[in-house]
Amino acid sequence: MSTNATTAQSPFDPDKSRIGRVLCFAAHPDDIDFGAAGTVAAWTAAGVEVSYCIMTDGDAGGFDPEQRDEIVRLRSEEQRRAAALVGVTDIHYLHERDGYLEPTHEVIRQVVRLIRQLRPDVVLAMHPERNWNRIQKSHPDHLAVGEAVTRAVYPALENPFAYPELAAAGLEAYKLPWLWLFAGPEERENHFVDVTAQVDRKLAAIHIHVSQHPDVEAMERTVRGLMGQTAERAGLPAGRSAEAFHVVTVNGPGTIAGF
Template identity: 30%
Template structure:
C-alpha cells in the first residue's frame, strides 16, 4: 500500500499543478497600474479640466501627477509675485490631497511660458521622471499664450521622452506615452474632437471641493473672474458659490455637448443621466491606440 502511495503521489502532484495552471489561466489578470501626468498652464487649469477623472483614477489605485507649468503669480488683481505664487501653490496642494494625487508647480512666471528648448527639457524631465503611460494637457489652440505653449511643448516632447540621450539625467520612458488633450471650445484652426468622454458624477464632489479650495481664483473679489465678469456678485458671501456654480456648468456643458458619446460608452440608461463629464482627445503625436483600448484605460 505504501509503495502504491509513493507511485501515485507524483501523478497527483502533476494533476494538481495542471489544475492550478488551468484555473489561473481562466482568472482575469489584475489591471495594470497606470501612471498619468497632466499639465496645466496655471495652478487651477489641470484641476478644472481633469480633476474628476484624476480622482477616479486615484481611487482605482493608479498614480496621477498634476503639473502647473507656471506659478500663477499674476493671476489676481490685488496680489502678485511671491505671495500669490505661494498662495496658489498651497491651494493646489490642498486639491491634490482631496483628489489623492501629487502636484508640482514649476517656477516659471505666469504669462512667461515660451516654447523653447529649456522648457521642452523641463517638461520632458517631468514626464520621464514620472515614467508616464499617459500625458495630458491643453491643445495648442487657445486664447492664452501659456495654454497654447503647454500644448506646443507637449507636442515637442512626444518623440524625445523616449530618446536615451535627450535630458540623459533622467531615464527615457518605456515606449511612447499616449498623449491626450483637454476639451475646449476653440474652432480655429480645428475644433476639439473627443475620443473619450468620462462620467465624473461619482467624483464630482471632490472636483467641487477642489474648486472651493482655490479662493484666489474662485472666491476673491479681486480674483480673475471676480474682476473680469460683470455678473459675479460683489457680496463676499455669495461670490464663492456663484463662481463654483460656473465651474459646475462647464462640466455639465461637456456632458450635454457629448451626450451621444456618453450613451455609446455607458449605455442609454446611464449615459442619458450623466450630469458632469470630462472629455479628452487623442493627440496625433503620442502613441496611437484603438478606441476600445483607450477607453479601457479610463474609469468607467
C-alpha cells in the same frame, strides 16, 4: 484601469488599456482642477498614481493688490490642498513666469526630463489649439503648455539623441502610450469621462483656490453647467456630468518608429 467613459471615435478603450500612472501638465495652479479633477479623482480612487507638473507659479493671478507679495506661496498652498482632495500629493513646478510661458527648448527639455523620470502610461496636458467658443480656456500660457508637451512627447521623449545630456544622466528614452489633452476646441474632443460620482470632489478642489474666485457662486454654477453640457455632448443621460478630452495615441500596436 477602467473608468466609466463614453467615446466618440476615441482610440482609447478603458476596458482594454491599463493605466497605472499619469502625469498631468498645466500652466497655473487650478487649471487641472477646472479641466480634469473629476477624471483625476476617478483615477486615484482606482489606485492610479497621478502626479502634477505646474509650469508657472501663478504669480499674475488673483484679484487683491494686497496679496501680491504672497501670491506665489498662497497659490502653491492652494494647489497642494486641492490636489490632496482628489488623491494627488506629488506636485512638480517649473517656476516659469505667469503670462510669459513659451514652448522653448529649455521648457521642452524639462518636460522630457520629468516624463522620462516618471514614465507614465498617460500624459495629460492642456490643448495647444485655441478654443474660439470659450476663449478663456485658451490663455496663452495654456496653449504654450500644450505645444511644449506635444513637442516633448514626440519625438524628443523617445529619441535617445534628443537632449543627450538627459540620457547621459541615466534618463533613457521612453515611448509614451497616450496623450490626453483638455481645454481645447470642442470639435477635437473624442473621449468623454462620466464624472458624476466625482463632481463634489472636483468642486471642493476648485473651491480651495479662493484667491482666484471673485464670485464663488457664479464659478460653481458655471462649472456645473459646463459639465452638464459636456455630458450632453457625450450622449449621457440627463443629469450626468462629464469631462472631455482629445485623446491621441502616441505609441500603440500599429505604431512604427518614425511613422
